[in-house]
Amino acid sequence: MLRIIYLGTPQFAVPTLLELIKADDFEVVAAVCQPDRPRGRGNKVEEPPVKKAALEHNIPVFQPISLAKSPDVVEAMAALKPDVLVMVAFGQILKQAVLTMAPYGVINVHGSLLPKLRGAAPINWSIINGDTITGVTTMQTEAGLDTGPMLLKDEIVIDDEMTAEGLAAKMSEVGAHLLVKTLRKLKDGLLVAEKQNDDEATFAPRLDKSMSPIDWSKGSRQIHDQVRGLAPWPATTTRFRGQELKIVRTKLIDLNAQAALSAKITGKPGTIYRHEQELLVECGGGGAGREGCEKSFLQILEVQALSRAKTEAKNWVNGVRLVDGERFE
Numbered sequence: 076m077l078r079i080i081y082l083g084t085p086q087f088a089v090p091t092l093l094e095l096i097k098a099d100d101f102e103v104v105a106a107v108c109q110p111d112r113p114r115g116r117g118n119k120v121e122e123p124p125v126k127k128a129a130l131e132h133n134i135p136v137f138q139p140i141s142l143a144k145s146p147d148v149v150e151a152m153a154a155l156k157p158d159v160l161v162m163v164a165f166g167q168i169l170k171q172a173v174l175t176m177a178p179y180g181v182i183n184v185h186g187s188l189l190p191k192l193r194g195a196a197p198i199n200w201s202i203i204n205g206d207t208i209t210g211v212t213t214m215q216t217e218a219g220l221d222t223g224p225m226l227l228k229d230e231i232v233i234d235d236e237m238t239a240e241g242l243a244a245k246m247s248e249v250g251a252h253l254l255v256k257t258l259r260k261l262k263d264g265l266l267v268a269e270k271q272n273d274d275e276a277t278f279a280p281r282l283d284k285s286m287s288p289i290d291w292s293k294g295s296r297q298i299h300d301q302v303r304g305l306a307p308w309p310a311t312t313t314r315f316r317g318q319e320l321k322i323v324r325t326k327l328i329d330l331n332a333q334a335a336l337s338a339k340i341t342g343k344p345g346t347i348y349r350h351e352q353e354l355l356v357e358c359g360g361g362g363a364g365r366e367g368c369e370k371s372f373l374q375i376l377e378v379q380a381l382s383r384a385k386t387e388a389k390n391w392v393n394g395v396r397l398v399d400g401e402r403f404e
Contacts, residue, residue: 193221203304224268291345324377
């Protein structure tokens with residue numbers, strides 16, 4: 076039986092932990108996650124999802140602010156004599172004392188098909204970049220940023236409506252099963268590690284609010300991918316009548332509808348139209364597979380005004396009494 080110390084923090088990491096707990100050939104001897112932190116409007120201190128799941132199964136939990144600066148926690152982990160450490164969205168860089176603690180090292184579940192999208196936000200960037208295929212890679216963790224040898228991979232299809240939140244949920248389930256498969260092959264000596272080709276590497280840096288504003292001169296597909304990829308945080312924003320407005324959910328329009336609208340509507344990027352009970356906004360060229368075209372259109376499904384709840388676009392239109400020809404700034 077493999078003795079496992081589990082390193083993870085958010086909800087994304089919970090399915091893998093539960094799969095390990097459920098298996099009769101593994102024993103999770105401890106979980107390590109980020110400290111409890113205040114969240115939400117009330118700043119109520121909340122436990123990380125991994126901590127909640129671990130405690131529900133009577134698994135001891137360590138919560139160092141920084142493992143690198145907590146030698147007492149590292150010593151306590153080593154005293155548990157783990158065979159392997161498993162890391163899923165832990166949120167801290169591991170130092171050599173942790174990387175070499177267990178005979179099988181540290182196995183990480185990464186949310187991309189490495190070496191593509193190394194870094195903190197691969198799920199979001201796969202959608203922002205317009206990828207149609209992504210996946211999960213299990214890898215041997217080393218000192219570099221997601222540069223360790225690859226073990227197993229599993230692909231996931233991204234459709235036009237999938238958001239980063241939906242993809243994360245799908246990926247967490249796929250990753251859980253792939254990790255269990257990886258550990259069993261590792262234990263049986265059946266894994267062959269594959270070195271990453273650094274020349275093929277791309278990167279997925281952390282998200283920040285500077286990415287939120289929409290440039291309506293871009294094509295509708297590019298904007299649609301931005302909306303999906305930045306949901307739910309930091310979200311995409313525009314301005315309407317001088318106030319910030321979140322664009323929560325959008326939908327691509329098929330090619331025939333795009334062509335028909337382009338023929339009869341002449342405006343500027345950001346111009347808002349009501350068309351057969353739908354709210355459309357004019358974008359720049361190259362939308363929905365129409366590369367080379369001067370304009371495209373995107374359907375707005377859901378918005379959120381400042382200090383208001385999310386609402387369907389048609390309700391928002393009625394509330395603001397939209398005037399023909401108004402634009403998102």
